[in-house]
Amino acid sequence: MAYTYGKKEKLKSRKLIEALFAKGRSFSAFPLKVFFSIQPAESEVVLQAGVGVSARNFRKATDRNRIKRLLREAYRLQKTELQAVGESQQKSLALFFLYTGKEMPEANVIQDKMRSALNKLAEQINR
Template structure:
């Protein structure tokens, strides 16, 4: 089966209740400037991205960073799927004040996802 690299509606984290529970009870893993908060769930893999309004005052800048985060996740999510890591709710946060380029975000996303994989996959 060929894995399509998509990030569709079913994968997006939209539930306010799930987001509140995630930040209340979730664990986190970091690969600066990215941080991921995660919690196990009974559903499929759900992912959200967030950029601080405090660091990026202009909406166009926040939206650009979010777009980069989503694209980097979309291209690298096979790391999770290949290891059967589903049933998680993830929130990927960008915690730096500097505007990133795609190479940085992509490299850090790979690091972040492998750290996450190492934490949740028991040897």
């Protein structure tokens, strides 16, 4: 149950994504750039996340799709700690992970970087 990434957890709202890039905060954990905004919890969904890869760095859609798949999988497996922090603080988070590297990553590299990014994010929420 905890390791899901269902429809309600996906960041789909164009308005919310635009607001995230315009007004949200961000930090980098190379090769990931993480955009986030923290609001008081209004709905039952604590986390909403999206992923993206630059078409400038990866011309082929198959390459972009593979990287996005790796990012979503790494997030899905490691989000539980962040979810617990959000629930305890009664905050909801909107996240967007942007892959900024120039070469095709290995799955274990993405896992490590996602772990460090989520730990950094948990620290930001606790402040």
